[in-house]
Amino acid sequence: MINxxxxxxxxxxxxxxxWIQEGIEMYRKRLPGLEIVEIKEKNKRKEEHTIKEIIGKNETLVTLNENGQSFTSTQLATKLLNSYNQKIFFVIGGASGLSPSINNSASWQLSLSPLTFPHEIARLLLIEQLYRAKNITQGGPYHKG
Known part of the structure; x- marks a missing residue:
C-alpha cells in the first residue's frame, strides 16, 4: 500500500x-498526510535554491514536465508502490517551468500528459493521480481502468 x-x-x-482550490482540497481530505509546500514565484535561480533547501540528501526528487516519463495510472501506482521506503518530493514549476539544473538533478521526471498545463491544473492533476494510485494499490473502487 502507498504511504x-x-x-x-x-x-x-x-x-x-x-475551482482548482476546491478540487485540491477535496483530494487533500482524501489524502491525509500529504504535504504541499508553496514557494513564491521569483526567478529560476531563487526558486532552485529554495527547492534544494527543502529537499534532503536521502530524498527522491521528481520533477513534472512535458518531457518526463509518461505512465498509465496503474503504472504510476506500481512505480510508487515499488519505491515504498523513499521520501518522494514532486516539484511543479511555475509559469516559466523549472530550471534545467533542477530537472537534471531529478531521480526521474514525470509527464502528466504531452500537453502543457498551467501549474495550477498540473497540481490538481498530480494530487488526483496520487489519490488514484493509493486507491489502485488498496484495491478500492475509485479506479475503473
Missing amino acids: ISHYKIIAVGKIKKL
Whole structure:
C-alpha cells in the first residue's frame, strides 16, 4: 500500500482559481498526510535554491514536465508502490517551468500528459493521480481502468 506521508509536493506559485482550490482540497481530505509546500514565484535561480533547501540528501526528487516519463495510472501506482521506503518530493514549476539544473538533478521526471498545463491544473492533476494510485494499490473502487 502507498504511504501518502512519504510524499510531498513543492509547487512554485499560488493557486488563484477557486475551482482548482476546491478540487485540491477535496483530494487533500482524501489524502491525509500529504504535504504541499508553496514557494513564491521569483526567478529560476531563487526558486532552485529554495527547492534544494527543502529537499534532503536521502530524498527522491521528481520533477513534472512535458518531457518526463509518461505512465498509465496503474503504472504510476506500481512505480510508487515499488519505491515504498523513499521520501518522494514532486516539484511543479511555475509559469516559466523549472530550471534545467533542477530537472537534471531529478531521480526521474514525470509527464502528466504531452500537453502543457498551467501549474495550477498540473497540481490538481498530480494530487488526483496520487489519490488514484493509493486507491489502485488498496484495491478500492475509485479506479475503473
